Amino acid sequence: MPKRQIVGIDISAIASALPSGIADTGFFAQLYGEKEVARVVRGTGIRSVRCADGLTTTELVHAAAEHLLADYPIDRSAIDGLVVVTQTPDTWSPGTAFAIHHLLELDENCFVVDINAGCSGYVNGLIQAASLIASGACSNVLLCTGDVNTRLVDDREHQVRMLFGDAATATLLRPGAKSLQFIYGADGSGRGSLGVPLTYGKADNVSATVHSLKMDGAAVMSFALHRVPQAIHALLDEMGLAKDDVNLFALHQPNEFIVNYLRNGLNVEKNIIPVDVDGIGNTNSSSIPLLLSRRDWGEKANRRHIVLSGFGVGLSWNALHLDLSETKIVRPVVVNSDSSGGN
Template identity: 35%
Template sequence: MKYFSKITASHYVLPSKVLTNDDLAERFDPKKVKSIAKLSGITQRRVAPEGMTASDLAVAAAQRMIESENIDRASIDMVVFVTQTPDYILPATAFIVHEKLGLSKDCGAFDLSMGCPAMPYALSVVNGLIASGQCKKVLLIFSETITRLVYPKDRSLVTLHGDGAAAFILEAADGDYGFEFADIHSDSSGWKHLLVPAGGMKQRISEETKKETTDESGICTTPESLQMNGAAVFHFSISEIPPAVKASLQKHSLSLDDCKLVLFHQANKMMVDSIYNALQVPQEKRFFFMEQIGNLSAASTPVLLAEALRQGKLDGGGRVLLASFGVGLTWGVFSLNFAPGSVKASQASTELD
């Protein structure tokens, strides 16, 4: 394998505000909340309060990482901001982050619009920027306030989602460590299964788009809100991810024995467990970080990785095999090989009020 880039620093931030299952049982049928909690494994989720946006979470994560790890912000030459919940339709939220972090005029900035499957895409892009020699030090941030897109009366999604941000520094690799590969796939016939119908150019916001609808299973939503065909997306995930992981391992002449950790997008526990079990991933290589925070959409896999780094799970080095999947429908299997002690995982606070 060829190595062009590697993660050298990481941190993540979550809003302090918590929405528990007991809170939800006051809003919805407690039996239904219990059923979804059993599926998802989520007991509480972090929710950005009114006024807190994806840029706020991102700036907090990046700022704390920069300060605690003594990163020279003047040397950052690109900010890549990944979100599906930007502060504005335009300009790109990356510019707001760039301004608040006081980055150089020689530092570019752009957004990458992608949800749950974002991480392999974003790493591929940043790897390319560094491999080409165009960039030396990239600040890559994944941040979502996805709960803003979830209709408060939609029990299927309110119970799942949370907000948060993860920030990474990527620099040129040296030696046989770093970003290894990202095998990305799409089934675009499924694009309508995860959708916010209104707010883009296809359907502008109007009085019509605020009207509630309730489907045959009792799910209440509006065209301005995230709509998911849960069964279709669940079926897609557990059907596509195990064979994709197996194919990637074979393609790159790897096995699970070569991996220190195997991490999956934290969609919900039943789904992740199903994928782990289908692949027969040993227990010691599994890692979860969703029960207390929820499904963070684009920030989910990144926060999971950042927490693993923060806990020191890769202090001794090792390969991490990851898979992210979802909206599009798209999925990616990717790998990062860490040298011992190679990542400055900030121990600064992860809470944002």
């Protein structure tokens, strides 16, 4: 696993948005029964998830972006790059990024692109956005993530329905003195373990059917428990860093069991690898920046050595080191939605 590096980057700000809708154990008990709900909660640590009932992916992402721009002093006309990571676009074509570009009233010369990526998507998006800056193609890149996952899950499959939640985030990257150092990998042979199938077929003005999210939980867990520690150890070794040097490991948040298992395997303290999934759910590419946004850093928190790791759909995995010492991290904004828990 060779380490790669992008230099001359600054992560200026991170913000996030959560829908107000919540599906809790009471809602799930009506669907699956109290015993089954209790069993899933014991295994995942997730008692409730956020639901964007009545909200679109575009609306959630737009809210996160506006929240960042309201708290960070940059003229939006200076934003010349927009990258949106989502697996729940509101239109098949054009992508969600074009709707966000319009709603934010960004300059027409802004570079706009969508990335179809899941649980590894935030780190992959950082690499894409930083590459635009390092190449000189852009100076100020807004990276957004967002998914309304609850639209993709089958309500009859309780072990999936009770895991996934909805959220969006926004991150501003600009030229600076810092660098991103990272490792990434992919194994397309495992693509059937987690994903959303698509079937093409013309009928009644419909050309394709998007199916519900399918997950082989055992296969995905086995993959994560192998690849994530491997990637993190490889990155730290290449950088000459010890685990004790790291101020925070911000891992993708699939469920409490997997994150705790990884923490035990890496042998670090709970506060260094936090679990932040209960009350939210697995939010795909938004889980890492959402964790950063929700964390109570404290005035004297050391944020020099932060290691991110995304893993999942693809199958794909990564580990990335960055310095957030001067990054403005904004607490989430809550966006009003229906509160029924259904979608």
